[in-house]
Amino acid sequence: MRTDIGNALGGEPALTRDALDELDADVAAAHERIAAGMADDEFGYAALNLPETADPDRIRTAVAPFADSAAVLTVGIGGSALGAATLANALESDVDAYFLDNVDPEHTSRLLDGLDLSRTAVNVVSNSGTTAETLSNFLVVREAMDSAGVNWTERTFVTTGPEGNLRNLAEKHDLPALDVPAGVPGRFSVLSTVGLAVAAIQGHDVDAVLAGAADERERLAGSLYDSPAYAYGATTYALAERGAVTNAFMPYAESLETFAEWFAQLWAESLGKDGQGQTPARALGATDQHSQLQLYRAGPRDKLVTLVRPTERADRDVPETDLEGLSYLGGQSLGTLLDAEFEATEASLTAADCPNVRLEIDRVDERGLGELLFGMEAACVCYGELADLSTFTQPAVEWGKRAARGLLGGGEFEEAEAVRGKDRLVVE
Numbered sequence: 001m002r003t004d005i006g007n008a009l010g011g012e013p014a015l016t017r018d019a020l021d022e023l024d025a026d027v028a029a030a031h032e033r034i035a036a037g038m039a040d041d042e043f044g045y046a047a048l049n050l051p052e053t054a055d056p057d058r059i060r061t062a063v064a065p066f067a068d069s070a071a072v073l074t075v076g077i078g079g080s081a082l083g084a085a086t087l088a089n090a091l092e093s094d095v096d097a098y099f100l101d102n103v104d105p106e107h108t109s110r111l112l113d114g115l116d117l118s119r120t121a122v123n124v125v126s127n128s129g130t131t132a133e134t135l136s137n138f139l140v141v142r143e144a145m146d147s148a149g150v151n152w153t154e155r156t157f158v159t160t161g162p163e164g165n166l167r168n169l170a171e172k173h174d175l176p177a178l179d180v181p182a183g184v185p186g187r188f189s190v191l192s193t194v195g196l197a198v199a200a201i202q203g204h205d206v207d208a209v210l211a212g213a214a215d216e217r218e219r220l221a222g223s224l225y226d227s228p229a230y231a232y233g234a235t236t237y238a239l240a241e242r243g244a245v246t247n248a249f250m251p252y253a254e255s256l257e258t259f260a261e262w263f264a265q266l267w268a269e270s271l272g273k274d275g276q277g278q279t280p281a282r283a284l285g286a287t288d289q290h291s292q293l294q295l296y297r298a299g300p301r302d303k304l305v306t307l308v309r310p311t312e313r314a315d316r317d318v319p320e321t322d323l324e325g326l327s328y329l330g331g332q333s334l335g336t337l338l339d340a341e342f343e344a345t346e347a348s349l350t351a352a353d354c355p356n357v358r359l360e361i362d363r364v365d366e367r368g369l370g371e372l373l374f375g376m377e378a379a380c381v382c383y384g385e386l387a388d389l390s391t392f393t394q395p396a397v398e399w400g401k402r403a404a405r406g407l408l409g410g411g412e413f414e415e416a417e418a419v420r421g422k423d424r425l426v427v428e
């Protein structure tokens, strides 16, 4: 991964090279803290050891019974689905991957109606084993398998923590069970069983994903100028401190669209604490040049844009044409157009004083994805250290869970009373 922060300087919010140089001493201290946390496999920091501690052979052995699958359906939510989805949606495979990471009844029914469940591996993923959406979807999928005459215990494996409902289910029905590594929050778990089991079933090179991640891990250093990950973490933090409260994350590759969704959870759930944080706005190039770019260039000076691209990609020629006014496009290629628009958008943001950062990998392949995923995780941890945040927890998401559980009769929760007592002002 390469991080180009040249366009992050001189815009508005204003960030100078001197300010970054001054911040570099804090980056050195942050690196020391991170290195110590990694050395002791501390909660959260353990995620940055996964390039070394993940066991691809163990994963491949666990999913070997499902090698004949035509599809793999993951039932999970948040970090228990987005990492695997990032890899699945970025890479080609003969084995289709589907994800049930919401409880939208129409979507769930449509997805299940379209699946041959007799040839689908079902991967139920929940670290806690208590997530209502995941458990509800599992019960629906199991019923659908029963209705299809499929022995669900032969097509299902779980990825979960050491105890809880899924662990009990696996033990009761002797299901293959993969362990969620200890000390790794869901949004940091892609480089583990949680993110790699689907990739293994799809035949992707899991070792190459981990190798790319390991390369980026090797480049963690005591200066932001020596580490692409820390350069990104420190620069986004410094811009946030100066008013960039939004980070528009804009990959120029359809294959990286889900990666932006994964990044959004990582960034929001890790850094949105104590009134701080930076809102990740998911965007896609070139498409969002025809929508959100207007806001980025001419709206409030409260954001930065992160532009992500591979420097190599398969291409497709645009045929020559004698159509009036289109001749300049004929004979080009779609990749040439996409790259020209990437660079034009980057320059247009800079011309409008909108700070922007360029992240590049060679190709969207297993190694490049490993570099990006680890790089963003390490950048996030660096930002969290600089901001003195509790990067690895997410207490604010619990209120809504208690309210919903109360509304469903799952216990007495004052949050549910607050829902029932909502002030209403309906306009119809």
Ligand SMILES: O=P(O)(O)OC[C@H]1O[C@](O)(CO)[C@@H](O)[C@@H]1O
Pocket: 077, 078, 079, 080, 125, 126, 127, 128, 129, 130, 131, 134, 185, 186, 187, 269, 394, 397
């Ligand atoms: O793996 P679990 O325990 O089902 O959690 C799923 C997701 O829900 C959260 O815990 C938030 O509720 C995320 O941090 C996590 O990725």
